[in-house]
Amino acid sequence: MNAVLEGVLADLSAEGDALEKLVAPLDEQGWRTPTPAEGWDIATTIAHLAWTDVAAIAAGTDKEAWDALVMKGFEDPLGFVDAEAFREAEKPGAEIFAWWKDGRPALVTMLREFPEGQKLPWFGPPMSPASMATARFMETWAHSLDVYDALGLRYEPTDRIRHVAHLGVRTRNFSFGVHELEPPAEEFRIDLVAPSGEVWSYGPEDAAQTLTGSAYDFCLLVTQRRHRDDLDLVANGADVDRWLDVAQAFAGPSGAGREASA
Structure with missing residues (x-):
């Protein structure tokens, strides 16, 4: 099995x-x-x-x-x-x-x-x-x-969204490529707080650029269900910040996304 x-x-x-x-x-x-x-x-x-x-x-x-x-x-x-x-x-x-x-x-x-x-x-x-x-x-x-x-x-989110978060992290370079951008050479450190309170971490601890926030909001971002301005994600670094504008965990061309609530 x-x-x-x-x-x-x-x-x-x-x-x-x-x-x-x-x-x-x-x-x-x-x-x-x-x-x-x-x-x-x-x-x-x-x-x-x-x-x-x-x-x-x-x-x-x-x-x-x-x-x-x-x-x-x-x-x-x-x-x-x-x-x-x-x-x-x-x-x-x-x-x-x-x-x-x-x-x-x-x-x-x-x-x-x-x-x-x-x-x-x-x-x-x-x-x-x-x-x-x-x-x-x-x-x-x-x-x-x-x-x-x-x-x-x-x-009501559950920790089942870990699959979406994992896919969102793995598709980082793909997301840049869809927008004809060169993917960053270095990995990011990503720390996401799961609905259960557990922290899901990806990338080296000493990475120069980091992303923090709730796993739920990250999943909303990479599936383009909410605008980044409506999410609690904090980007530290120019490449991470750009990633938040182009991230997508799904195949195919990027959609228009959702408008900010304001």
């Missing part, structure tokens, strides 16, 4: 369960509630999660279906995934919900049973099952925040 993978899968399931409880009572009008993501309602959000889960399952189990997805993606590399979400969101909310609900455990099973040491093909670099599970957690978590915001509800 892969303990790391099992840990991520358990947290992915728990985060999905929380979102499932949130959207299960919605009527059709509720499914059409706009989220803070421009042009996206709750139906689009859940359809996107469901579609991506199904795509991941195809990548791991059905070469013919996966190849067909890749060929379709070549027609519109930058807009393909969003277009699929909007297309699927035209279905009734109850149908979208059932599709997503059925796909969640199927994804977990596929990742658990995928041959150890092998990687799944993906739209970017191939991914190990643990990396895929982490990416699915990050996206499930980030889109959950959009649903909470759409419904005017408060999200």
Whole structure:
């Protein structure tokens, strides 16, 4: 048994369960509630999660279906995934919900049973099952925040967000590259306070540039769910400060982000 993978899968399931409880009572009008993501309602959000889960399952189990997805993606590399979400969101909310609900455990099973040491093909670099599970957690978590915001509800963070924080740290150089900036040569020291009060630290203790703050706010930053001005993150160093402007833990082009609350 892969303990790391099992840990991520358990947290992915728990985060999905929380979102499932949130959207299960919605009527059709509720499914059409706009989220803070421009042009996206709750139906689009859940359809996107469901579609991506199904795509991941195809990548791991059905070469013919996966190849067909890749060929379709070549027609519109930058807009393909969003277009699929909007297309699927035209279905009734109850149908979208059932599709997503059925796909969640199927994804977990596929990742658990995928041959150890092998990687799944993906739209970017191939991914190990643990990396895929982490990416699915990050996206499930980030889109959950959009649903909470759409419904005017408060999200209570847990230490499950460690997966997002870890991904946010690992994608530092990628974030600079997306903006055609040279990544800093030196590592940063990053100290984040988890929801439990534990401190999660990354990088050398004697690093010249540092970042401190709450892990939750860092996760909000790297998923572009809040503007940096609304977060408690403290950057010490010019490169760290620039990172806060470009950070993203997700693949693909950078979005517009969210406006500051002021």
